[in-house]
Amino acid sequence: MKMYPSSNNDGMPHGSNQSDLSSYAADLLEREDELYQEGVKQVQTYKDIEYRINKLENQDERDVMFYRYIKGFKWWQIAQLMDCSEEWIYKLHGRALKKIQIN
Template identity: 50%
Template sequence: MDKDKARTAAVKEENEKKKEYLKSYLQHVRRIHRINEEIREIRSMRASISMNNDGMPHGSGQEDLSGYAAELDAMERNLIQERYHRIRTYQDIAARIKRLSSENEKDVLFYRYIKGLDWWEIAEKMRYSERQVHRFHGKALAHIRLPENLKDVIECQ
C-alpha cells in the first residue's frame, strides 16, 4: 500500500513538472506582451517631453533624453531576447507534442499549452465533454517526455 502511495505521489510530481514546462511557452507570450506595453509607455513619455525655442528638452522633470534612450534600448534588447526564448520553447514543446501517437492527446496539449484555451473551449473545439478532455490530458501527460535537462531549461526562462 505504501508503495502505491509513493508511486502515485511520484506520478503527480512528474505531471506537475510536465505542466510547468508546457506552460513556459505562454509565459514567454505574456512577457512579450508586457514588454511591448512597457515600450509603448516609455515612448509615450518621450512624446510628453517638449522642446522650447532654446533646443533643450523640457517637461516631465527630465533634463535630457539619455535616460529615456537607455531605458528604451534595454527594453528592446529584452524584447528580442524574450522573442528568441519564445521561439525555442515553442519549437521544443511542439516537437514533443507531435511525437504523441494520439491525435486527441496532441490536440488537448496544443490547445491548452500553445493556444492557451480554457478547458471548456477545448471541449467545444474537439466536440467532447470537458471530462473526456481531462482524460485525454491525463493520458497525454503520461505519454509526453520532458527534456533531459529540464532544470536548465526552466532556469534559463
C-alpha cells in the same frame, strides 16, 4: 520681465543638467535588447512545446494539447470541439502529460 512665460510642450526632456541624451539612449538600447532576448526565448519555448505535442502518437492527445497550449482554448471549448465530455478531455490531457518529457 515676462508675466506669463511660455512653456515648451514638445515632449522632449528639458531642464536637466545633462547636456545630451547619451545615457537615456544607452538605457533605451539596453531595454530593447532585453525585450528582444525575452521574445527569442518565448519563441524557443513555443517551438519546443509544439515539437513535444507533435511527437505524441495518439491523435486525440495531440489535439487536446494543441487546443489547450497552442490555441489557448478552455477545457469546455476543447470538449465541445472534439464532441466529448470534459472528463474525457482531462483524461486525455493527463495521459499526454505523462508521455511528454518536460525538463
